[in-house]
Amino acid sequence: MSLESFRAETRSWLEGNCPESMRTPMILQEMPGGGKRAKYRNPETKLWLDRCAAMGFTAPTWPKEYGGAALSVEENLILRAEMARINARTPLVGMGLSMIGPALLEYGTEEQKTDHLPKITSGEIWWCQGYSEPNSGSDLASLQTKAVLDGDEYVINGQKVWTSGADNADWIFCLVRTDPDASKHNGITFILFSMDQPGISVKPIKLISGLSPFCETFFEDARASRKNIIGTVNEGWTVAKRLLQYERTMIGGIGGGNQRSTSLQEIAAEYIGLEEGKLADNSLRHKIIQHSMNDCCFGLAVRRNTEESKTTKAPSFVSSMFKLYGTEQNKFRYELMLEAMGSQMLGWEGEGFSAEELGQTRAWLRTKANSIEGGTSEIQLNIIAKRVLGLPD
Numbered sequence: 001m002s003l004e005s006f007r008a009e010t011r012s013w014l015e016g017n018c019p020e021s022m023r024t025p026m027i028l029q030e031m032p033g034g035g036k037r038a039k040y041r042n043p044e045t046k047l048w049l050d051r052c053a054a055m056g057f058t059a060p061t062w063p064k065e066y067g068g069a070a071l072s073v074e075e076n077l078i079l080r081a082e083m084a085r086i087n088a089r090t091p092l093v094g095m096g097l098s099m100i101g102p103a104l105l106e107y108g109t110e111e112q113k114t115d116h117l118p119k120i121t122s123g124e125i126w127w128c129q130g131y132s133e134p135n136s137g138s139d140l141a142s143l144q145t146k147a148v149l150d151g152d153e154y155v156i157n158g159q160k161v162w163t164s165g166a167d168n169a170d171w172i173f174c175l176v177r178t179d180p181d182a183s184k185h186n187g188i189t190f191i192l193f194s195m196d197q198p199g200i201s202v203k204p205i206k207l208i209s210g211l212s213p214f215c216e217t218f219f220e221d222a223r224a225s226r227k228n229i230i231g232t233v234n235e236g237w238t239v240a241k242r243l244l245q246y247e248r249t250m251i252g253g254i255g256g257g258n259q260r261s262t263s264l265q266e267i268a269a270e271y272i273g274l275e276e277g278k279l280a281d282n283s284l285r286h287k288i289i290q291h292s293m294n295d296c297c298f299g300l301a302v303r304r305n306t307e308e309s310k311t312t313k314a315p316s317f318v319s320s321m322f323k324l325y326g327t328e329q330n331k332f333r334y335e336l337m338l339e340a341m342g343s344q345m346l347g348w349e350g351e352g353f354s355a356e357e358l359g360q361t362r363a364w365l366r367t368k369a370n371s372i373e374g375g376t377s378e379i380q381l382n383i384i385a386k387r388v389l390g391l392p393d
């Protein structure tokens with residue numbers, strides 16, 4: 001099929017199948033993460049998810065046998081552009097699609113792919129990430145959670161922390177130490193197991209915002225089948241690092257895209273006002289133009305990288321550059337929004353603030369976490385220095 005026919009077909013399918021309420025800006029409470037415990041406040045969220053999953057559009061570039069649509073890079077760009085044209089919400093988000101799925105496609109056995117990937121694309125299973133521990137964050141390879149083989153199962157003991165969404169997750173992808181005598185980067189194994197078992201307890205960490213987006217996760221004789229080891233026993237660090245590249249690419253993407261700059265311009269116009277068709281505040285206008293230009297260049301750099309890696313389809317250490325830049329760009333965007341909205345973006349609750357304004361305050365604070373999760377900015381700078389620029393240790 002030519003790209004033009006693909007565009008026409010996709011446009012017509014979207015027109016006929018995307019519900020009206022899914023053509024409005026995403027709101028936090030309707031974020032479609034899927035999973036067995038998902039509750040859909042708006043039933044059209046689930047309808048849209050199911051329709052997209054049936055077309056393979058929740059994971060457009062994945063092979064059809066695992067629930068994808070096997071789209072080429074160009075077709076995927078068309079799908080995204082057509083969705084943006086009608087403001088269609090993303091049908092499914094989460095670590096299944098953006099982290100463990102891509103890692104499984106690369107490192108999983110056929111059995112593992114068949115077992116897990118279709119449940120990700122359909123939104124049946126919600127995944128969480130068991131990497132960080134109380135004494136192992138940036139120095140992740142020092143992790144201490146232990147797994148000991150017992151027949152065909154590993155018995156797992158230890159603690160993870162900052163496990164996002166663990167209290168709602170069905171499965172976890174986890175780093176465990178299987179050889180305590182090996183040097184720290186060796187002796188780590190990458191394993192998957194169900195969160196729904198007696199040996200696991202989670203304790204949500206309550207933030208000042210009142211939300212609990214992440215948890216402490218405790219394993220006391222939790223069990224994982226040997227067949228769910230990804231890659232080789234004791235060589236899980238290789239899979240772990242690759243997954244982080246997928247994660248960093250995803251987090252970096254949060255900061256890019258021209259659509260976001262447009263809304264920044266609109267917000268500034270609404271709060272500051274226009275003079276002769278231009279934003280009334282000269283200095284802010286220049287900063288917003290700079291942000292838009294940076295956004296555009298960043299978007300093009302990401303796109304060039306995607307096209308260059310067409311054959312491997314895998315990210316590289318360059319993902320650290322995208323993560324660093326994308327998260328800084330996102331922070332800059334919200335600082336400009338704050339400059340435009342002034343004290344209207346500093347409200348926490350109560351009258352005098354619209355729901356959107358209260359949402360912007362929280363979103364602004366949340367941007368601060370973007371440059372910590374998935375490895376801090378300082379760690380990305382270390383990786384760029386060593387792995388991209390080739391500077392000595």
Ligand SMILES: Cc1cc2nc3c(=O)[nH]c(=O)nc-3n(C[C@H](O)[C@H](O)[C@H](O)COP(=O)(O)OP(=O)(O)OC[C@H]3O[C@@H](n4cnc5c(N)ncnc54)[C@H](O)[C@@H]3O)c2cc1C
Nearest residue numbers: 129130131132137138162163164369372373374375376378
């Ligand atoms: C919103 C959010 C969600 C998260 N979700 C998850 C999750 O789902 N699963 C999970 O496993 N983890 C998760 N994390 C944890 C995250 O991966 C860690 O917070 C991160 O890797 C940093 O580790 P740390 O917090 O222990 O900080 P530390 O490693 O203690 O770092 C403290 C400070 O020291 C600096 N630093 C440390 N080492 C170096 C160095 N070598 N060179 C220069 N500077 C250095 C850091 O940059 C940082 O500023 C999440 C974190 C956040 C904020």
